Amino acid sequence: MPLTSSYPLLVTGASGQFGQRVLQHLVHTLKVPAAQIIATSRKPESLAAWAALGVTVRSADFDDAASLRSAFEGAKRLLLISTDALDRPGRRLEQHQNAVAAAQAAGVQHLVYTSMPLPEGSPLLIAPDHAGTEKALAASTLPGWTVLRNHWYFENLFMSLPSALASGQWYSAAEDGRVAYIARDDLARAAATALASDAGGKRTLTLSGAQAFTTAEIASLVSAALGKPLQVVPVPLEGLVQGMVGAGLPEPLARVFASFDTNTAAGRVAELSGDFKALTGTDPQPFAAWLEANKAALAGA
Numbered sequence: 001m002p003l004t005s006s007y008p009l010l011v012t013g014a015s016g017q018f019g020q021r022v023l024q025h026l027v028h029t030l031k032v033p034a035a036q037i038i039a040t041s042r043k044p045e046s047l048a049a050w051a052a053l054g055v056t057v058r059s060a061d062f063d064d065a066a067s068l069r070s071a072f073e074g075a076k077r078l079l080l081i082s083t084d085a086l087d088r089p090g091r092r093l094e095q096h097q098n099a100v101a102a103a104q105a106a107g108v109q110h111l112v113y114t115s116m117p118l119p120e121g122s123p124l125l126i127a128p129d130h131a132g133t134e135k136a137l138a139a140s141t142l143p144g145w146t147v148l149r150n151h152w153y154f155e156n157l158f159m160s161l162p163s164a165l166a167s168g169q170w171y172s173a174a175e176d177g178r179v180a181y182i183a184r185d186d187l188a189r190a191a192a193t194a195l196a197s198d199a200g201g202k203r204t205l206t207l208s209g210a211q212a213f214t215t216a217e218i219a220s221l222v223s224a225a226l227g228k229p230l231q232v233v234p235v236p237l238e239g240l241v242q243g244m245v246g247a248g249l250p251e252p253l254a255r256v257f258a259s260f261d262t263n264t265a266a267g268r269v270a271e272l273s274g275d276f277k278a279l280t281g282t283d284p285q286p287f288a289a290w291l292e293a294n295k296a297a298l299a300g301a
Contacts, residue, residue, distance in 0.1 A: 003196050006109055007036035010075035011195070012060060012099065014039035015046040018114075019081055021188030022195070023050055029189060030196050040071050062095035068102030077110045078103050079195045082133070086126065086256060096133040100140055110144040112194045113137060114187075117149045117206060117269050124263040125256045134204075146194045147204040151269060152260075153184040154209075154290045159257075161222060162300050168229045172215045173240045177264035179218075180208035180272055183285045193280050205275040209284050212270045221287070225295050237262055 009032065013019045023039060026032045034053045040060035041047055051057045060071035062083055072078060080099050085092040096113075103111050116122075119130035137145045164170035190207050213221075216232045223230040235243070237258055244254035263269060276284050291298075 003030065003032065003198070006076035006198075007033075008038050008056070008075050009036060009195050010038040010040065010072060010078040010108075011081070012040050012062075012079065013081035013083065014050070014057075015041040015043050016081065016084070018184060018188055018191075021185050022079065022081070022192045023055070025189045025192035026196060027053065027055075030192055032196050038075055062098055063091075065098040065102065068098055069105045072102050072106035072108060075103075075106065075108055077112070077195055078108045079112045079191055080114070080133075081191075082114050082130065086253065090129075092126070092129040093132040096129065097136050100133070100136045100142070104140050104142055108142065110146070110200060111137065111142055112146045112148060112191060114191060115147050115149045117151055117208075117271060119149075122263055122268055123259055123266055124268075125259040127263070138202075144200045145202050146199065148187070148191060148194060149204060149206045150187050151180045151182050151206075151208040153187070154181045154285075154287065154294075155184045156181075157218070158298065161298050164219075165222070165226065165228050165230055165299060169231055169233045170215065170219055171233050171235050171240060171243055173235055173237045173258065173261035174215045174264040175234065176214050176216075177261075177267055178212035178214050178270035179264055180212040180270055181287060182207060182209035182276070183290055186276065186280075186284045189282075190276055190279050205279060206271060206273040207276045207279075208271060208273045210272070210286060212272060213287065215264075218287075221291060222295075222298065225291050226299050228299070 011019055011022050027034055034055045038056045039047050039050055040058045044057045044059045047057045058071045061067050083092050083095050085095055115130045119127045134147055187207055219230045219232050240258045241254045245251050
């Protein structure tokens with residue numbers, strides 16, 4: 001896909017793990033000149049290494065709508081990485097709406113947004129944030145936008161597998177639902193490609209891995225790779241919530257995390273799509289390869 005002449009390119013949330021990988025792909029994979037990139041963050045000091053390479057670094061606070069327009073000033077294409085604000089219902093949607101409005105006011109020509117699969121009507125408790133942001137884009141006067149409906153990262157498994165491997169039991173309310181996991185780095189490459197491309201218009205892409213797995217299938221593959229027993233223990237949703245609360249998680253957050261299983265059981269993250277390869281020209285990393293590279297970390301070594 002040809003690189004765009006619509007510079008500069010702006011990346012929000014650039015100091016996070018996903019944003020860092022996007023910058024890596026822009027500069028090193030796609031060879032975008034560092035001087036044509038703007039990176040924003042609540043912690044601009046954490047981007048000093050990128051600034052030294054020539055990237056323009058700016059402070060951006062998504063809770064301060066007025067500040068965002070100046071942060072986005074001059075950008076032609078902008079990547080809006082969904083924020084991690086889960087502490088107050090609706091806060092993240094407000095932040096995203098602020099960003100869409102600021103991009104519009106700053107004259108951004110194309111906005112790329114990292115969404116989720118099938119957000120409309122999803123039982124996942126954070127889905128309204130994504131559905132609402134997609135609606136804000138559709139209602140905006142931005143000349144173009146790309147919605148990337150990202151499937152869950154392989155790396156999300158770090159949230160549950162190490163403790164499950166330690167006990168040999170993986171408590172799950174996902175039933176026989178499947179997840180089309182994909183590597184975070186692959187999704188960062190896709191986001192960088194969409195941002196740096198010449199594509200205009202308005203489009204929605206679903207970015208999945210090559211296979212969709214049940215929790216039991218993941219457990220079997222991980223058990224075989226690590227040589228450790230791992231049994232999936234089906235539990236009702238409320239039991240999963242109370243187990244997390246008992247482990248010290250605040251109940252509102254426990255309910256958010258548990259709703260990922262409800263969403264999986266409903267079959268809403270199982271879709272396989274060829275959009276990743278069509279966008280990047282490469283195949284997504286297979287789960288077996290990711291597991292081999294990360295098995296020591298999963299085992300807590």
